[in-house]
Amino acid sequence: MSIKHGLLALLDAGPMYGYQLRAEFESRTGATWPLNVGQVYTTLARLERDDLIASAGTDDEGHVMYAVTESGSAEVAAWFASPVARNQPPRDELAIKLALAVTVPGVDVPAVIQAQRTATIGALQDYTRLKRTATERLEDSDDPRADLAWSLVLDSLIFAAEAEVRWLDHCEARLARVASTRTAAAQAAASQAAASQASEPPAPVPTPSRKVRR
Amino acid sequence: MITDSQPVLRLDGVTRIHGEGAGEVHALRGIGFVARPGELVAVMGPSGSGKSTLLALAGGLDTPTSGTVTVEGVELGSLNAKERARLRRTSIGYVFQDFNLIPALTAAENVALPVELDGVRTATARKAARAALAEVGLEDLADRFPDEMSGGQQQRVAIARAVVGNRRLILADEPTGALDSHTGEEVLRLLRARCDAGAAGVLVTHEARHAAWADRVVFLRDGVVIDESGADAADDLLSGKHVG
Ligand SMILES: Nc1ncnc2c1ncn2[C@@H]1O[C@H](COP(=O)(O)OP(=O)(O)OP(=O)(O)O)[C@@H](O)[C@H]1O
Ligand SMILES: [Mg+2]
Numbered sequence: 001m002s003i004k005h006g007l008l009a010l011l012d013a014g015p016m017y018g019y020q021l022r023a024e025f026e027s028r029t030g031a032t033w034p035l036n037v038g039q040v041y042t043t044l045a046r047l048e049r050d051d052l053i054a055s056a057g058t059d060d061e062g063h064v065m066y067a068v069t070e071s072g073s074a075e076v077a078a079w080f081a082s083p084v085a086r087n088q089p090p091r092d093e094l095a096i097k098l099a100l101a102v103t104v105p106g107v108d109v110p111a112v113i114q115a116q117r118t119a120t121i122g123a124l125q126d127y128t129r130l131k132r133t134a135t136e137r138l139e140d141s142d143d144p145r146a147d148l149a150w151s152l153v154l155d156s157l158i159f160a161a162e163a164e165v166r167w168l169d170h171c172e173a174r175l176a177r178v179a180s181t182r183t184a185a186a187q188a189a190a191s192q193a194a195a196s197q198a199s200e201p202p203a204p205v206p207t208p209s210r211k212v213r214r
Numbered sequence: 215m216i217t218d219s220q221p222v223l224r225l226d227g228v229t230r231i232h233g234e235g236a237g238e239v240h241a242l243r244g245i246g247f248v249a250r251p252g253e254l255v256a257v258m259g260p261s262g263s264g265k266s267t268l269l270a271l272a273g274g275l276d277t278p279t280s281g282t283v284t285v286e287g288v289e290l291g292s293l294n295a296k297e298r299a300r301l302r303r304t305s306i307g308y309v310f311q312d313f314n315l316i317p318a319l320t321a322a323e324n325v326a327l328p329v330e331l332d333g334v335r336t337a338t339a340r341k342a343a344r345a346a347l348a349e350v351g352l353e354d355l356a357d358r359f360p361d362e363m364s365g366g367q368q369q370r371v372a373i374a375r376a377v378v379g380n381r382r383l384i385l386a387d388e389p390t391g392a393l394d395s396h397t398g399e400e401v402l403r404l405l406r407a408r409c410d411a412g413a414a415g416v417l418v419t420h421e422a423r424h425a426a427w428a429d430r431v432v433f434l435r436d437g438v439v440i441d442e443s444g445a446d447a448a449d450d451l452l453s454g455k456h457v458g
Contacts, residue, residue, distance in 0.1 A: 114433065118443045121258075124426035125443065132406075158423060165422035173260070 003035065003043050005079045008052060008068065012076045015056045017063035018044060027143070030130075030150040032157070047072070094164065098171060109175060117168050124161040127154055220287060222383045222414035223249040223272050228281035230267050230437075241267040243437040244281070249383070249414040254406060256417045256425035259434030265418040266311060266387055268434070272416060273308045273385050274298050285383060303328045307376030309386035311418075313368050315360040315375075321347060322356040325375045332379075346374035349404055351397075365392035373401055377408055384408055384415045390424050402427045 010016060010024050018040050025035055044066060047053045052072035056065040068076070094116060101107040134151040141147045225247040232239040241264045249255045257265050270276040271283050274290050283290045286305055290298060302308075315324050325343035330336060347356050350370035360368050369392045376384055384405065390398035398421075406427050409415045417428060425431045433441040 114441055118431075118433070118441050121422055121425060121431050122443045124422055125428070125431070128423075128426040158426075162421075162423045169260075176260075 002079070003039060004047065005076070007040065007043055008047060008072055009076050009079065011053055011066055011068045012073055015065045015067040017059065017065050020063075021066075024146075027146045028149040029153050030134075032153055102175070110172065113168050113172050113175075117165055120161050120164050120168070124158060124165070127158045127161065130154055131158065219251050221248045221250050221284075222286055223247070223416065224282075224284040225268070225272065226282050226284070228268075228271060228278045228283065230264075230271060230276070231279045240437050242271070242278075245437070245439060247272075247432065247439070249416050251382075251412050251414055252409055253430070254409040254415040254417060254428045256419055256428035256431045257434060258419065258422075258425055258431060263434040264437040265434055267437075269308075269385050269387050269416060269418055272383075273306050274302050275308070300332075303332050304379075305382045307378070307381035307384040309369075309372050309376045309384075309389045311387040311391070313360075313372040315368055315371055317360050320357050320359055321352060321363070321371045321374075324360070324371055325378050328375065329379050334379075342378050343374070346378040347371070349377070350374045351400065366394065366397055369393060370397070370401065373404065377404065380413070382413055384413055386415070387418045388420065389417065390419065390421065398424060 006025055007021055010021055016024065018037060021044075022035050022037060022040050044053065048055065048066070051069055052075055053066045054069050056067040058064055098109075098112065101109050101112045131151065131154045134147060134154060138144060138147050138151060225245055228242055228245045228247075229240070230242040232241055245264075245268065247255075247268065257268060259265055267276065271278055272285075274283070274285070274293075277291065285301060288301065290301075293301065316327070319327065322340055322343045325346050326336070326339040329339040329342055334342075344353060344356055347353055350373055352367060352370050352374065355363060355367060355371075360371070363371070369389065373386070373389055376386065386405065389405070390401055393401060402424055405415050405417060409429075415428075417424070419425050429444070431443045432439055433443075
């Protein structure tokens with residue numbers, strides 16, 4: 001995640017000091033991705049070095065304020081204008097785990113799927129409760145923009161968790177179908193063997209059940 | 215979450231076998247299930263896992279092959295047909311997977327029917343029906359017949375019929391199947407509000423996003439409860455998150 005661009009975008013709206021930046025970032029994203037103050041200050045130092053921001057004196061209480069430079073402002077515009085890259089999907093531990101579970105012998109794949117489903121739906125229940133309170137709060141909010149932002153972040157988490165459950169359902173159904181065609185094929189093979197033993201010579205034509213398997 | 219009050223719904227060792235001999239289907243195999251006042255429980259599971267069977271038994275529409283179903287402390291098996299019908303009308307709201315609206319009655323008449331059958335005056339029943347229809351956003355369609363409404367609108371009439379007159383137990387079989395995501399969410403909000411007001415709800419759904427409104431999610435497979443997910447952790451999350 002780009003902390004650099006996040007902070008830069010906040011500063012583009014007006015000068016701020018370090019703690020304030022962290023608080024603003026978290027009120028918009030609901031502390032879903034918490035920042036520590038150290039991260040904020042190292043990022044600010046780098047942004048200043050790259051001439052994207054400049055210190056803008058101190059406020060009444062002596063906080064060091066930062067403001068975007070012209071090139072910083074251009075950088076923010078470019079960030080918003082370009083899509084987040086999807087050409088390198090982030091490493092997905094669940095997909096990797098399942099890919100290994102179906103190939104490594106002796107793994108109870110349905111149990112792996114169910115354990116994940118229970119956990120993901122548990123998370124979905126949590127997000128949904130947070131969403132309900134966020135929606136209620138939106139109705140008489142003193143910072144509707146930030147509350148809306150947080151509510152949209154929750155939606156993103158909800159959609160992602162939902163997609164994961166749908167994918168798990170899909171995996172389970174696919175595996176069940178593969179298992180049942182295997183059983184059917186094995187039964188067909190067994191009865192075919194029995195039939196060919198009973199009536200010699202064996203029929204040379206391929207049986208339809210074979211074709212279905214192809 | 216309320217944990218120590220008497221459950222509104224209770225299933226003990228419930229088995230339901232359809233048919234007999236070689237064609238026997240074990241729809242449920244020794245299920246235990248509880249829904250308490252104030253609790254919304256979601257039931258999920260693949261097609262054929264026994265979800266509708268569980269709901270039909272809970273609603274007294276079907277009887278178990280063995281085991282007991284208890285609603286508000288009354289074992290359904292101990293009631294005669296008339297007593298059971300009365301309990302169904304007064305305590306249980308049921309949303310069927312295929313709506314089950316009466317085609318010859320308008321939306322308002324469909325919703326008012328269970329209340330009227332229970333001896334409430336027609337005018338009073340119609341008023342309650344209109345209020346319930348308003349809750350699902352259909353006050354303007356109260357005088358339409360089912361075949362003059364879209365699938366999603368019929369589904370909402372069915373939901374209004376299930377919640378009219380403050381039933382203690384609301385059983386809903388895929389109540390959001392024909393709804394778009396916004397209307398679906400409204401229906402969940404309504405069910406949730408009824409449960410928050412003290413009713414017990416059981417919601418059968420394929421949609422994880424809708425199941426997530428429940429306090430507990432019970433997973434069925436091949437007629438057995440295989441797992442359950444609660445939301446206790448949400449309290450920690452709620453207290454720790456989002457200061458602002
Ligand atoms: N009247 C009946 N006679 C025979 N078998 C039945 C009957 N009703 C249900 N079954 C069987 O019992 C099993 C459970 O059915 P049920 O309707 O409870 O499934 P479900 O979980 O609701 O599925 P879906 O998600 O498709 O609605 C299925 O195998 C079904 O075929
Ligand atoms: Mg069903």
